[in-house]
Amino acid sequence: MSQTAIPFLFMRGGTSRGPYFRRDDLPEDLDQLAEVLIAVLGSGHALNIDGIGGGAAVTTKVAMLSPSEDEWADVDYFFAQVSVTEKRVDFKPTCGNIMSGVAPAALEMGLVNAKDDVTEIKIRAVNTGARVIAKVQTPNGQLAYAGETEIAGVPGSAAPVQLTFMGVVGSSTGAFLPSDKLQENIGGIDVTCMDVAMPMVIARAQDFGLTGHESVQELDSNLDFFKRMEGIRIEAGKRMGMGDVSKSVTPKFGLLAKAQNGGSIAVRYFMPWNTHPTMAVTGAQCLASCALTPGTVADGLLARSHESPTNVVLEHAAGTIDVLIDFDANNGFNLKAAGLVRTARKLADGFVYVPHTIWSQPKETA
Known part of the structure; x- marks a missing residue:
């Protein structure tokens, strides 16, 4: 038994895709977390041949969810951008496309409960502190992925995910114009x-x-x-x-x-x-x-x-x-909020495996 099993969802969010985890199923230490995510995605190879990455920056993204520590929010969303060809993880940015899958993933994981017709979920982006309200289709209290909404870059149509972003000005630098100049x-x-x-x-x-x-x-x-x-x-x-x-x-x-x-x-x-x-x-x-x-x-x-x-x-x-x-x-110019409509779809679920040499924990192994 030389591998550690980690439960995950594999989802397309907007025009990106990647694994969605519960944060408490992963290491707390960021350095060790980075090593685990590098192994999961197969970072360091152009094809990500030893992991589940797709060989492109938009397919080596990771979402980690947990009950929110913010009184306003329902769910905390922690994002990681994993490099394709270099063994490197960047925890500084967030990703709005992967954000499109956060509300459906939170429902799938049981972090929140669905309501009739439409479920509103308040999300805190841990990396930047942004607050986002996501509305997903839940007819009869059941999460729906099928729908008529089309977005450029994704074939076919799916159920809409409506996102309203607040508190995004100065999300990383603290200023609308970080260099204090318009040009x-x-x-x-x-x-x-x-x-x-x-x-x-x-x-x-x-x-x-x-x-x-x-x-x-x-x-x-x-x-x-x-x-x-x-x-x-x-x-x-x-x-x-x-x-x-x-x-x-x-x-x-x-x-x-x-x-x-x-x-x-x-x-x-x-x-x-x-x-x-x-x-x-x-x-x-x-x-x-x-x-x-x-x-x-x-x-x-x-x-x-x-x-x-x-x-x-x-x-x-x-x-x-x-x-x-x-x-x-x-x-x-003072931005109050920005709204976009995206789509998301669950592609797979189960366990992803990393070698014990990367991380060993008392969970199911293979």
């Missing part, structure tokens, strides 16, 4: 450094000689762009008070351009060392906020709405994502 120039490129749900460095695609409508493959093959972008991101991280971010996935990087297909603005989002195939939920909130804020690098790229709430339609590499922004524009 600044780094390496010859004008950027806006903003922290709404996810700290980001945002620039105009045209300033890099890009259209902002390139495919994921075209961008990923543009090594000169990535080299230049990473230098700007690292310097921006310092100016945002985040220290040396060379080995951290935050701040993320985003590009803006004029919309082509009827949306509000075109965007591309980076994770940060490759291009996101669709759009991150957290990044969408930051990019939408940047788009609505006068004086940012979004100036001239869209016709801004001054009515709140307003729907910002982001054109990304695989389609569009709508972000409903509730804001106050009386004194600059």
Whole structure:
């Protein structure tokens, strides 16, 4: 009996997927937890061949749930981004797509009880302190995955998961504009450094000689762009008070351009060392906020709405994502809440196994 069994759910949340655990089924110590998650996902190999990762950043994500320690919330959600090719785990960010699966997973795990028709679950994002209200379909008190809602980047349709994000301004740095400027120039490129749900460095695609409508493959093959972008991101991280971010996935990087297909603005989002195939939920909130804020690098790229709430339609590499922004524009831009609709589906459940040499505990082994 040389392996430790850990109960888990395997779920798609939005356009990401990964294992969902109860936090108390995993090591408390973060260093040991990282070793366990690296083993679970098979981190350190491009195919994650010795784990259940999918060989991409959007498929090496982990959610850990527990009854909330916050009086406001029902569930605490602790997120981990596990590297694909390096044996590294980042506990700093959160993930809004994986968040889409938190409420269904909490019901599956028995952390909360379903109500008739729609169940509202209050979630605290442990990594950032954000508060999120999730509404899931529970007709006759039974969790439903089937439905008619479609999201770009996921085939078919499923039941909607409605997410309302609050308390996301300054989620990582403590400030809406961590460098205290609407725009600044780094390496010859004008950027806006903003922290709404996810700290980001945002620039105009045209300033890099890009259209902002390139495919994921075209961008990923543009090594000169990535080299230049990473230098700007690292310097921006310092100016945002985040220290040396060379080995951290935050701040993320985003590009803006004029919309082509009827949306509000075109965007591309980076994770940060490759291009996101669709759009991150957290990044969408930051990019939408940047788009609505006068004086940012979004100036001239869209016709801004001054009515709140307003729907910002982001054109990304695989389609569009709508972000409903509730804001106050009386004194600059003040975000109150951001709403999005995603979908989720349980793919599998059971036990995932890690070698005893990684972690041994008194649970069922094989």
